[in-house]
Amino acid sequence: MSTSAGTLTPSRKRSKWDQEDENEEAQPPLSIKPSKRRVKARTRSPEPSQPDASTSAGQALPSPFRSSHSVYVPPRTRHPSILPSRSVYSYERLNQIEEGSYGVVFRARDKQNGDIVALKKLKLDEEKNGFPITALREINALMSCRHENVVGIREVVVGDTLTQVFVVMDFIEHDLKSLLTLMPSPFLQSEIKTLMLQLLSAVNHCHANWILHRDLKTSNLLMNNRGTIKVADFGLARRYGDPVGVGGMTQLVVTLWYRAPEILLGATTYSTAVDMWSVGCIFAELLLKEPLFQAQNEIELLSMIFKLLGPPTNNSWPDYSSLPLAKSLSLPSPQPPQFRQKFHYLTTAGIDLMMSLLTYDPERRITAEEALRHPYFTESPLPKHPDLFGSFPSAAAGEKKRKVFDSPSAPARVADYKLLTEFDETS
Numbered sequence: 001m002s003t004s005a006g007t008l009t010p011s012r013k014r015s016k017w018d019q020e021d022e023n024e025e026a027q028p029p030l031s032i033k034p035s036k037r038r039v040k041a042r043t044r045s046p047e048p049s050q051p052d053a054s055t056s057a058g059q060a061l062p063s064p065f066r067s068s069h070s071v072y073v074p075p076r077t078r079h080p081s082i083l084p085s086r087s088v089y090s091y092e093r094l095n096q097i098e099e100g101s102y103g104v105v106f107r108a109r110d111k112q113n114g115d116i117v118a119l120k121k122l123k124l125d126e127e128k129n130g131f132p133i134t135a136l137r138e139i140n141a142l143m144s145c146r147h148e149n150v151v152g153i154r155e156v157v158v159g160d161t162l163t164q165v166f167v168v169m170d171f172i173e174h175d176l177k178s179l180l181t182l183m184p185s186p187f188l189q190s191e192i193k194t195l196m197l198q199l200l201s202a203v204n205h206c207h208a209n210w211i212l213h214r215d216l217k218t219s220n221l222l223m224n225n226r227g228t229i230k231v232a233d234f235g236l237a238r239r240y241g242d243p244v245g246v247g248g249m250t251q252l253v254v255t256l257w258y259r260a261p262e263i264l265l266g267a268t269t270y271s272t273a274v275d276m277w278s279v280g281c282i283f284a285e286l287l288l289k290e291p292l293f294q295a296q297n298e299i300e301l302l303s304m305i306f307k308l309l310g311p312p313t314n315n316s317w318p319d320y321s322s323l324p325l326a327k328s329l330s331l332p333s334p335q336p337p338q339f340r341q342k343f344h345y346l347t348t349a350g351i352d353l354m355m356s357l358l359t360y361d362p363e364r365r366i367t368a369e370e371a372l373r374h375p376y377f378t379e380s381p382l383p384k385h386p387d388l389f390g391s392f393p394s395a396a397a398g399e400k401k402r403k404v405f406d407s408p409s410a411p412a413r414v415a416d417y418k419l420l421t422e423f424d425e426t427s
């Protein structure tokens with residue numbers, strides 16, 4: 001997402017690697033000269049090594065088992081040592097793809113094998129409390145959610161200083177938001193079904209692995225030229241199911257237009273259903289070719305939701321009145337949902353899926369697992385095989401000029417500025 005959307009971008013120290021000057025050949029910060037000293041080959045004593053006198057466990061062992069390792073620590077062969085991160089200079093920078101709210105993304109080439117990759121430089125300059133927890137979560141979530149429809153993480157590399165950390169991912173040609181804007185006509189129903197099945201499959205996998213994404217939106221869905229979607233940007237992700245701290249979970253999650261009503265109304269505990277609401281908004285965006293709720297602020301968003309779904313009732317959302325901000329809102333007079341008017345060409349099954357995703361009560365909102373089995377996907381037209389999708393010029397690879405979009409940014413990550421010890425407080 002562009003910085004034009006109104007967020008402040010912290011001043012960013014650039015490493016030599018990500019400087020704009022394309023002509024300058026990136027050089028490693030330290031060149032290692034070959035050592036002139038000749039290292040004498042170590043001769044091995046034919047005698048068995050003496051046990052360490054300080055290791056009582058070593059002394060107790062019969063001589064063939066004596067070793068310098070503690071008996072309590074398994075030998076390193078079975079537990080490979082922790083390897084240091086490689087340098088960003090292992091990659092040749094090709095072009096900057098996008099500067100998002102929390103990272104700058106570059107296209108680069110792996111100097112070793114020639115693979116084209118994407119490097120996301122995490123913004124750490126403003127950190128005073130060590131490595132930010134959100135960056136750790138992003139890396140951890142990407143690593144624990146490996147799936148065909150989740151962007152593949154390859155490694156984490158470092159630049160010249162400790163504030164230069166880059167996540168290396170597979171390069172994917174498009175993001176769905178740019179694609180929807182550039183495409184002359186909307187996706188076909190059969191294509192939307194394929195994309196929705198892939199998205200639901202990725203979300204189901206994340207949820208099954210106890211990860212909430214918390215920022216699902218079209219600009220965080222990447223798509224390659226072979227009709228495959230990859231969920232990206234796990235910068236707001238967190239584990240769920242862990243005990244929640246006294247402050248509850250933060251409401252500063254999910255970009256406004258995709259934010260579930262329970263978060264808008266101040267719920268401090270929420271779960272996988274928040275991602276499913278966002279999936280509903282994405283489904284609508286694929287059909288309409290523009291975001292469903294383009295609101296300027298939370299109040300406007302709530303009134304747009306009330307208009308489409310009809311205001312919540314005791315029946316449709318029994319817990320509504322107990323939410324912190326519910327009392328400060330005056331509900332409009334009851335009116336029926338407007339889904340049919342909004343999505344003229346959607347079948348009854350399609351409308352049912354949309355309504356099941358955009359359901360007020362998070363307890364009753366459809367899960368990813370249930371949605372994957374929804375009849376919408378088995379009625380005609382059937383999902384299109386990904387190989388039959390057309391390909392488009394990739395703006396990210398510089399094949400077409402990128403457009404700057406005017407849409408809201410991901411919410412500020414307050415947790416960035418918290419100590420690691422405050423892991424579960426408002427997280």
Ligand SMILES: Nc1ncnc2c1ncn2[C@@H]1O[C@H](COP(=O)(O)OP(=O)(O)OP(=O)(O)O)[C@@H](O)[C@H]1O
Nearest residue numbers: 001098100101102103105118171172175219233410
């Ligand atoms: N692996 C990738 N391959 C190609 N392009 C990518 C890749 N990862 C990210 N991008 C591009 O960079 C953009 C920003 O990436 P990302 O969403 O991870 O950063 P962010 O700073 O967290 O963004 P946001 O503004 O959504 O918070 C994406 O919308 C996409 O266009």
Ligand SMILES: [Mg+2]
Nearest residue numbers: 100219220233
């Ligand atoms: Mg993003």
